[in-house]
Amino acid sequence: MSLTLADARIATPEGVHDGWLTIEDGRITHVGHGPAPRAGHSLAGRLVVPGFVDIHNHGGAGGSFPAGQQDKARDAVALHESHGTTTMVASLVTGTIEDIAAATASLADLCEEGILAGIHFEGPYISKARCGAHNPKLLREPDPKEFGELVKAGRGHVRMLTIAAELPGALDTIRAASAEGVIAALGHSDATYEQTIAGIDAGASVATHLYNALPPLGHRAPGPIAALLEDERVTVELINDGVHVHPAMLRLAYAVAGPGRTALITDAMAATGMGDGTYVLGSMQVDVSNGVARLAEGGSIAGSTLTMDVAFRRAVQQVGLSIAEAVEISSLTPARVLGVADQVGSIAVGKVADLVVLNDSLEVAGVMKRGDWITEP
Structure with a gap:
């Protein structure tokens, strides 16, 4: 036809x-x-x-990928598809190893159907000091063998791991991820500049939601943001919802990384497309008010209610990028990250x-x- x-x-x-x-x-x-x-x-x-490519998404339409419920996951995918996201990775959050493995095995079925483009482990190998909306009681030190078992649960569909480079065992786990064909992303980290460079040297190639859950830039102690921005091996994720990152800081990141190393993401959670109310992200209760998701206890930002069409539109109308530039960072660059740019993007x-x-x-x-x-x- x-x-x-x-x-x-x-x-x-x-x-x-x-x-x-x-x-x-x-x-x-x-x-x-x-x-x-x-x-x-x-x-x-x-x-x-081109259809948008979202490499960091926790759910929508009331469904949360970390729960591993296939019917709710299908609802989330359909919601984001209606907003133009045609390629999407399902992001999990910190949980018990058993819960992460079970959700991974369930979502792998949807990957095999072509509904999802892969699975992303955001946690549990992240810093307590920068855990954001992750349950600090369930954080663990990175273990390459344990990580390998989680990868097996995904039957070839685990695509990304977010990890804090400064943790004991992190560098070996980054190397193990690379050996498994899994993208290592640095984030939720309290690492120094030097520790971040060591993570990149070990094989990490993505910055999980740059600026968020990282120490701020410092002129004497530049920290991870400077290392991630300046290294040509790293693609930086940015949540362009006007809440997580000020447009000026997005422009700064884009000025350094350019379209080839900048990827817009949603970091969307279950409330996306649903409205204000109380939701769950992993084991954490989240209150959504005026479209902003925060932990009920402590008030940390807990993902977003963003869709990729809004991120694209903001890139042009608020950040000041051209249509061509916005297309590259919302479609082609994230497709390159996933290794599918020969097919989509x-x-x-x-x-x-x-x-x-x-x-x-x-x-x-x-x-x-x-x-x-x-x-x-």
């Missing part, structure tokens, strides 16, 4: 142009300039961008037809996944 999308503004790696594209059997077969050579589905001048011939149609206000007007409309414009 062939479908032509005509009368569109198309965001490709070469820039934004007026044109058309054709989809056959779920893949992009032609990308053209100007009027389409045949009649097609007119998009009336609306913008087409940009609009190009041969790639999967994961597309988002946006109106003039950069609001979602349509979403396509693998050539099928989730929401038809």
Whole structure:
């Protein structure tokens, strides 16, 4: 079956142009300039961008990935798909090893169905001093053997591990992750600049939600933020909801890391798409007020209620990035992190037809996944 999308503004790696594209059997077969050579589905001048890729997401629509409930996880995925996220990693939080393993095994089924793009362990190998919304009673020192057992529970679908580089056993666990093909991300850490560099040298290549749950920049003790920003081996995650990171600090990170090393994430939790109220993240109770999620006890920020379309729109309208720059950091760069940029993350011939149609206000007007409309414009 062939479908032509005509009368569109198309965001490709070469820039934004007026044109058309054709989809056959779920893949992009032609990308053209100007009027389409045949009649097609007119998009009336609306913008087409690649489907968003979210590499750090705890849930939505009332469902929390750490709970491992497949029906609730499907609801969460559907909610985020409706907001343009067509590739998503399910992030867990600190829990008992048994609970993490059980959730991992359950979510691995959804990975095998192609619903999820992988599983991310955020915890339990993180710093008590920077644990944020994680249960400090369940934190553990990194253990490569124990980590290996968790990876086995994921049946090849564990994609990322967040770890604090300063903890005993961390460097060996980072090396073990690399050997298993798992991305090691540094975060929830109280490490020095030097300890962070040691983690990168051991194989870590991502900064988990840069700025958040890390010591602030210091001019004499630069800490992990400076190390993560300046090292060309590291991609930095940023939560662009206007709560976690001030736009000026996002601009600063982008000025240093550029589009090739900056990845927007949501860090979304169960309340996303649901409204204010009381929710659970792992073993922790979370109160959501005015869309901001905080621990009921202590008040630490506990994930977000962000969706990727809002992060994209804010990148253009509040941060000041171009459409092309916002596309790269919300789609192509995170796809590169996951190693799937040959399939998704940009609009190009041969790639999967994961597309988002946006109106003039950069609001979602349509979403396509693998050539099928989730929401038809």
